[in-house]
Amino acid sequence: MIFMGFVELYSLIMLLFLVMYAVIIIAFTIGLKRVQSRTNSGTHISFVSVIIPVRNERNHIMRVLEEMRCQDFPGSQMQVIVADDFSEDYTMDFASQFANQFPVFPLVLVPSDYTEGAKSGKKSAIERAVRLANGEILLFTDADTFHGPCWVTSMVAAFKYSSLQMALGPVVFSNTKNILQKIQSLEFIGLMATTAGSAGLGYPVMCNGANLAYRRNAFFEAGGFEGNLQYSSGDDQFIMSSIRKRYGGKAITFNYDPLAVVSTEPEQTLIGFIHQRMRWVSKIPGYRDRAMILTGLVTYLLHSLLMTGIFLGFFFPRLFFLSLLMWLVKILLEHTMVKIMMLFFGKQELHGYYFIAQTFQLVYVPLIGILGLIMPHRWKGRSGVR
Numbered sequence: 001m002i003f004m005g006f007v008e009l010y011s012l013i014m015l016l017f018l019v020m021y022a023v024i025i026i027a028f029t030i031g032l033k034r035v036q037s038r039t040n041s042g043t044h045i046s047f048v049s050v051i052i053p054v055r056n057e058r059n060h061i062m063r064v065l066e067e068m069r070c071q072d073f074p075g076s077q078m079q080v081i082v083a084d085d086f087s088e089d090y091t092m093d094f095a096s097q098f099a100n101q102f103p104v105f106p107l108v109l110v111p112s113d114y115t116e117g118a119k120s121g122k123k124s125a126i127e128r129a130v131r132l133a134n135g136e137i138l139l140f141t142d143a144d145t146f147h148g149p150c151w152v153t154s155m156v157a158a159f160k161y162s163s164l165q166m167a168l169g170p171v172v173f174s175n176t177k178n179i180l181q182k183i184q185s186l187e188f189i190g191l192m193a194t195t196a197g198s199a200g201l202g203y204p205v206m207c208n209g210a211n212l213a214y215r216r217n218a219f220f221e222a223g224g225f226e227g228n229l230q231y232s233s234g235d236d237q238f239i240m241s242s243i244r245k246r247y248g249g250k251a252i253t254f255n256y257d258p259l260a261v262v263s264t265e266p267e268q269t270l271i272g273f274i275h276q277r278m279r280w281v282s283k284i285p286g287y288r289d290r291a292m293i294l295t296g297l298v299t300y301l302l303h304s305l306l307m308t309g310i311f312l313g314f315f316f317p318r319l320f321f322l323s324l325l326m327w328l329v330k331i332l333l334e335h336t337m338v339k340i341m342m343l344f345f346g347k348q349e350l351h352g353y354y355f356i357a358q359t360f361q362l363v364y365v366p367l368i369g370i371l372g373l374i375m376p377h378r379w380k381g382r383s384g385v386r
Contacts, residue, residue, distance in 0.1 A: 006316070007316050007318050007319045007322075010305075010309060010312075010319060011309075011319065011322045011323075013305065014302075014305045014306065014309055014322070014323065014326055015326065017298060017301050017302040017305060018302060018326050018329060018330060020298045020302075021298050021299065021302045021330065021333070022329075022333055024294075024295060024298060024299075025333045025334060025337065026333070027197075027201055028193070028194055028197030028198055028200075028201065028337060029197060029336050029337050029340075030197075030200075030201070031196070031197040031198060031199065031200030031201035031202075032193055032196050032197035032200055032337055032340055032341075033200075033340075034200040034201075035196045035197070035199065035200040035253075035254050035256045036256060036340065038253075038256060043153060043157050044156055044157045044158075044159055044160035045074065045077055045156070046077070046135070046136045046137050046156055046159060047077050047078070047079075047134060047135045047136050047137070048073070048077065048078050048079075048135045048136070048137040048138075048139050048152060048156050048213075049078075049079050049080075049081055049129075049133035049134060049135030049137070049138050049139070049216070050068055050078065050079070050080045050081065050139045050140075050141065050152065051081045051083065051126060051129045051130070051133065051138055051139065051140050051141075052064065052080065052081065052082050052083070052140075052141055052142065052143055053083045053085055053122050053125040053126050053129065053140075053142070053235075054082055054083070054084055054085065054087060054091050054092075054095075054125075054143045055084070055085040055086065055087050055091070055122070055125075056087050056088055056089045056091060057087070057089075057091045057143035057144060058087075058089040058090055058091050058094055060143040060144045061082070061091050061094050061095050061098070061143050062094055062097075062098055064141075064143045064144075064145070064146075064147070065080065065082075065095065065098045065105075065107070066098075067146070067147045067149075067151075068080045068147075068152075069102060069105050070149050071147075071149055071150075071151065071152045071153070072149050072150055072152075072153055073152040073153045073156065075105075075106065078106060078135075078152065079106040079107075079108055079133070079134055079135065080105070080106060080107050080108070081107075081108045081109075081110060081129045081132060081133060082095045082107070082108070082109050082110065083110040083125040083126060083128055083129035084109075084110065084111050084112045084125065085112065085120060085121065085122055085124070085125040086112045086120050087112070091143075092109060092111055095107070095109055096109060108129075108132060110125070110128050110129050110132060112125075113128065119229060121229065122209075122235050123225045123228065123229050123235045124229065126140070126225075126235055127224060127225065130216065130219055130224075133216060135216060136215060136216060136217075137155075137156055137159055137213055137214075137215060137216070138213060138214055138215070138216050138219065139152060139155055139156070139212075139213040140209055140210075140211075140212045140213065140236075141209075141210055141211060141212075141262060142209065142210045142264070144264055144265070145171075145210045145211070145262045145263065145264045146174065146262065146263045146264065147262055148259060148261070150259040150260075151259065151260060151261075151262065153259070154255060154257045154259040154260040155167055155169055155211070155213045155255060155260055156213070157257075158213070158253060158255045158257075158260075159213070159215070163250070163251060164251060164252075164253055165214055165215050165218040165243050165246075165247045165251040165252065166212075166213065166214040166215075166218065166240060166243050166251065166252040166253070167212075167213045167214070167252075167253055167254075167255050168195055168196075168199055168204065168207045168208070168211075168212060168240075168252065168253070168254045168255065169208070169210075169211030169212060169213065169255050169260050169261075169262060170192055170196075170211065170254075170255065170256070170257075170260055170261045170262070170344070170345070171188070171192065171208045171210045171211050171261070171262050171263070171264065172185070172188070172189065172192070172261055172262075172263050172264075172345045172347065173185035173188050173263065173264060173265065173266045174263040174264070174265060175265050176266060176350075179353070179356070180266075180267075180269075180270060180273070181265075181266040181267075181268075182350055182353050182357075183353060183356060183357045183360050184266035184267060184273060185266060185347065185350060186338070186342075186347075186350045186353050186354060186357040187357050187360075187361060188266070189338055189341045189342055189345060189347060189350070190334060190337065190338050190341070191206060191208075192208075192341050192345075193337035193338055193340065193341040194206050194295075194337070195207055195208070195254060196254040196256060196341070197337060198291070198295070199249075199252055199253060199254040200254065201249075202248075202249035202250050203249050203291045204240060204244060204249060204252045204254075204291075205289070205291050205292045205295045205296075206237070206292075207236045207237060207240045208236060209235050209236035210262050210264055211260070211261075211262040212236050212240075214239065214243060218243050218246070218247065219239065221246055222239065222242035222243045222245070222246040222247075223242055223246075224239070224242075225238060225239065227286075228283075228286050234283035234286060237283065237287070237292070238283075238286065240252065241287070241288065241289040241292065244289065245289070256344070258344070261345065274364075274368065274371075277364070277368045278368060278371055281368055281369060281371075284296065299365070300365060300366070300369045302330065303361070303362060303365040303366050304365075304366040304369070305323075306323055306326060306327045306330070306362060307362050307363060307366050308366075309322070309323030309326075310323045310324060310327070310362075327358075327362065331354075331355070331358050334358075335354070338354065339351070
């Protein structure tokens with residue numbers, strides 16, 4: 001009876017979190033369909049500052065600057081700012097070479113600040129760039145990403161309504177060769193579905209700094225990165241949370257436009273993937289947004305309960321089947337959202353990896369959630385818990 005009582009209690013707790021998760025996913029699916037129905041028609045011209053924070057991007061900086069030079073946005077209404085975060089590979093020398101090669105191109109280089117007391121980190125690099133930016137709109141991306149010629153035009157067009165303060169752009173993984181990379185790509189599509197769906201509801205819980213824009217005034221009025229500089233990650237999430245708190249969720253939109261898509265490559269190795277996700281998790285203690293916290297907590301606890309329930313099921317067969325059944329329900333709940341974003345990105349060929357990705361996610365989410373908070377991670381030559 002004691003064992004039966006444990007199985008019933010554990011199953012009841014799993015069911016409770018599954019119901020909460022189902023409510024969240026159904027709501028996000030509704031929000032995603034709202035975003036789908038919107039059109040980013042027409043154009044909008046505002047002076048835009050494209051900000052590219054860099055650290056050890058020698059292999060990418062020339063290519064991404066050439067992509068910026070080839071944008072169809074009016075050059076007279078645009079500047080590109082490269083802000084260095086103490087690179088150790090002569091990234092800024094290559095950027096200077098590009099500036100000399102194209103002297104008319106509106107490129108601003110912001111070197112690392114080596115003065116006493118100067119702070120390193122991506123957020124500090126961004127802050128230095130923002131102080132020099134002339135644009136009404138600040139558009140952010142990373143050097144290791146790829147952009148089409150209409151990217152700037154599409155992202156700026158999202159600000160045609162004066163009430164809008166922030167636009168979240170779509171990001172997708174490209175050049176996926178092996179199973180690990182295909183799983184990462186499919187999982188990232190799911191994260192983009194959550195990004196778009198939550199924004200469509202007016203409660204954005206995710207964004208990606210590889211494709212993000214907001215008004216310059218909003219950055220200062222929302223307090224910038226005040227109180228979050230100690231975290232190595234989260235420049236995107238923290239500023240989104242601050243802007244939402246300052247202006248409300250309706251002031252943030254997801255730019256559901258194929259012309260706005262930015263692509264990047266997934267991690268090449270499992271170790272690289274683990275360190276990347278640990279870096280993402282390490283910023284969680286800094287979250288104050290209730291929607292972010294609730295979504296993350298329910299997601300993490302459900303995955304942990306399901307994984308543990310399946311493992312304990314080898315000792316309690318009934319618990320194994322109940323856990324497996326609830327996991328399958330969770331997989332079906334997410335399928336509609338993921339399918340919509342697969343079609344948006346033109347990644348239908350990944351559909352065959354959906355179940356494999358879900359299995360991988362079931363295992364890694366609980367483990368990374370713990371490791372990211374207690375173990376140091378490495379990223380671009382740096383290490384630290386945060």
